[in-house]
Amino acid sequence: MRRDLLASFVVFLIAVPLSLGIAVASGAPVAAGLVAAVAGGIVAGLLGGSPLQVSGPAAGLTVLVAELVQTYGWRATCTITVLGGLLQIVLGVGRVARAALAVSPAVVHGMLAGVGVVIVVAQVHVVLGGSPQQSAVANLRELPGQLAHPDLPPAMLAALTVLVLLGWSRLPRGGRLRLIPAPLPAVVAGTAAAWALALPVPRVDLPDSPLGDLSTPVLPQGPPLGIAGAVLSIALVAAVESLLCSVAVDRIRPAGVPPADLDRELRAQGAANTVSGLFGGLPVASVIVRSTANVDAGGRTRLSPALHGVWVLGLALTCAPLIERVPLSALAALLIVLGVRLTDVARVRVLRHHREAPAYYGTLAGVVLLGLGEGVLVGVAIAAVMALRRLTRLSVRTEELAPMPDDGPVPPRRHVVVEGTFTFLGVPRVTRALQEIPAGSSVDLDLNVDFMDHAAFDAIHQWRLAHERHGGRVDIDEVHEAWYERAVTGDMSQLRKAAPSNRWWAPWANRRRRSEAELDAPETSPAAVLLDGVREYHGSTARLVRPIMAELAMEQKPEHLFITCVDSRVVPNIITASGPGDLFINRNVGALVPRHGSRTPDDSVSATVEYATNVLDIRTITICGHSNCGAMAALLAGGTEVEHLSGLSRWLRHGNHSLARFLSTDPDGWDEPPLTRLCKINVMQQLDNLLTYPWLRERVEAGEIELVGLYLDLSSATVEVLDRDAGTFARVPDQAPAQAPDEAPGTRTLT
Structure with a gap:
């Protein structure tokens, strides 16, 4: 009870200014935001399937609600909200909640980013003393004129609100002031400044009834198909946003809190929307900001979100005169900061790594230029095209092999590898490669495919028959399911798309x-x-x-000396896509290089380096560290965990310089846990240890040998490269940098 009571009050402090601001941005009565916060808190909080999730008016629905208000009017929009809630209840009863998760996260985040942009360009007009236009395009078109003639009092209040918001987030963590959510002091500061200076700025205007006009919602007037589309949009957009929020909150729920029931949550969201619409409120959805704040503040049961709704209700009934003193420009500034955060640049980087950024940007542009529904459809179409392209991706490689001793005087042997999903779309590419093979030659054809349709089988089979009629030999090897063999024998009983299980690197x-x-x-x-x-x-x-x-x-003629840890999860040939003869590898505990003249002598690493550089003439030496390294963890623990292992304890003394460097490094420049920092610092130190060997240092300074630092993050299976000048690691780019025209091949450094 004590935890939930405190958490509910924290969420209440966040919900009030955001609810007012979202109502203003939606073109709805200000009280509609408070009604939605009450309905979302009490109804969805008590009935929901995610105990810690907090619901209320959501910024992601702002654009959609604004369009509905302009098209049908406010009271008709309330009816659409009621119908959308009833549709959500039907969907929840039908247990289809998880189907909403099939929408690509790139589309969802693109939609939120587009909403953020629309909110920002609209609220900038309010901050500058003007009024927002009916569309984002119109707001952008009118923005230069608004910037040329700003109204200073609202702009000053907005600037003060933003400064308090940003400054509050920089207060020391754990301080008492940080217990108060930043939106509350920001709005209080703007309100106090407007009152103290008696600034003539527009303020919140509440109706006589603090919770708005409770009259019966009216039926919307318009084409039935358009009204049905509006109801469907409210229901689906709010449902997807709520369900994704449920999944996110479920990942951070404390021990003892039951997992989310998505179907129950969807039914609860429908009930909250129905109640909110009946009482003149905005559409309701789960909100990740308030939900995360609830978890961080110690909420443990559904009592916390429900109590937050009770506090909002009490505020609306007792403090209406105080709310009416809030300047609209302070709420607009709050929404601008919220809109900027909705764009979530960090999310874009993640999507770019997964090559889903086009769906994100397409959705964003569609929401801004066309509207919310149209933008989502654009994003879904782009995501579908990208998925279809991935499903039909096919590669064909042909290489000439040296003839075997028993082949006799025949044309050179060919090795052809077909990888991917082999459908009729890939037939032209494969047949073109096969037709270039000389008649009468021996062919090793590897079908590394996870699906083959009849057109693909027929193309391969007919080519094989023709090639063998002309004296050639074809040996077909299937890595996954035996699609070709089954088609030849007619055994199609278990033909299915199978998951690749015989991967050589697994x-x-x-x-x-x-x-x-x-x-x-x-x-x-x-x-x-x-x-x-x-x-x-x-x-x-x-x-x-x-x-x-x-x-x-x-x-052997290896090109690189690769020094890395003995950890079984680090496989140099996989992370460098190298094969036999490419890497000269030295593995030891912690990827350590004993310094020249070390008191604890060990010649194994120095012997490897000497042989590699002086006999094999290797020109590149790489030190590769990795995350969660046991040797580094032992160093951090002071060696107590391995002190019973005498040989290992002696060897780990070579890591003391890495530990000393770690202790002398300012942690403020690193946004990573201590173990990760030590693992990366160890790579830097071992490269410096190599330079303690005078003969090696001379060759490095002369440009004859290059030193490279790599770091393997095990959880993401990605490799980072060290920039030795900056002392930082960055993910190896997907595309190699262009080589200058006057630059000799192989002279470009990896750092």
Whole structure:
């Protein structure tokens, strides 16, 4: 009770200014925001399936509500809200809540970013003393004129509100003032300044009844199809936003709090929207800002969001004169900051890594230029096209292999690899590659495909028959499901798209297929698993790498010395996409390089470096660290965890310089946990340790040898490269930098 009481008050302080501001931005009566906050808090809070989630008027619905108010009027918009709530209840009863999660997050975040842009360009007019136009395009068109003739009093109050908002977030964490949410002191400061200076600025105008006009909502007038589309838009947009918020809150729920029931949550959102619309309120949806604040403030049960609605109700009934002193420009400034945060630049970087940014930007542009519904449709269409493109992506590689001793006087052997989803769309590309193979040659055709339709099978089969009629030989190897073999034999009973299971880079446990009978068999010994792996290598890989290994059998010519940790999760050949003969690898605990003249002598690493540079003439030395390194964790713990292992304890002394560098580094410049910082600092220190060898330092300074630092983040499976001048790591870009015309190949540094 004590936790929920405090959390509900914190959420209440956040909800009041935001509810007022969202109502103003939506073109609705100001009291409609308070009605929605009460309905969302009490109804959705008590009935919802996500105990810690807080509902109320949401910024993501602002554009949609503003369009409805302009088209049908406010009271008709309330009716649409009621109908949308009833539709949500029907969808919740039908248990289709998880279907809403099928919408691409790129579209959802693009929609929110577009809403944020629309809010900003509209509220800038209010801040400057004007009135927002009916569309974002009109607001943009009129903005230069508004900027040329600003009204200073509202602009000054807005600037003060933004300054308090930003300054409040920089207060020391854990202080008593930080317990008060920033929107409340920001609005209070703007209101106090307007009252003290008696500034002539527009203020909140509440009706005689603090919670608005409780008359019966009126039926909207217009084409039935348009009204149905409006109801569907309110229901679906609010539902998707609420369900995504439920999933996000579920990830941060404390221990002991039950997981979210999405169907129950959808029914509760429908009930809250129905009540809100009947009493003249805005549409209701779950709000991530208030929900996160509820969790951070210690909320543990559904009592917290419900009490927050009670506090809003009490405020509306008892403090209406105080609310009417709030300047509209202060609320507009609050909304501008909220709109900027909705764009979420960090989210764009994540989407770009997953190559989903086009859907995000398409949705954003569509919402701003066309409207909310049209923008979402644009984003969904872009996401669908991108998904279709991924599903039909196909690559074809052809390489010439050296003839085997028993091949006789025949044309060169060819190795063709077809990877991806092989449908009729990829037939022209594959047949073009196959037709370039000389007649009579031997062909190893690898079908690394997860699906093959009849057109693809027919193209491969007819080419194979024709090639063999002309004296050639075709050996087809299927990595996943035997699509081709089944089509030839006519056994299509279990034909399905199977998940790729026999990936050469996956751990043994991920690649082994065990039947129901095998599940009851005794566990296989580690040695037997190892030998099974060798058998798999002999059966599927040895013949492919045999020509390469034959060339390397008498001499190795690696290009890089790669020093990394012994951690089994770090596989150098995978993260560098290298093969046999490319890397000269030294692995040790912690990827440590003993300094020249160290008191704890160890020649294994220095011997590797000497041989690599003086005999193999390697020109690049890489130190590769990784996240969650056990050796670095042991250093942080002072070696107490491994003090019973004498050999390991002696070896870890070589990491003391990394630990000392870590302790002397200002942590304010790092936005990462201590272990991550030490893992990265260790890479920098080991590169410096290499330079303690005089003969190596001379060659590095002469430009004959290049030193590179890499860091593997295990959780995201991404590699970062060290910029030694700046002392920072950055993700290796997907595209290589362009080489200058006068730059010799291989002279560009990786840092």
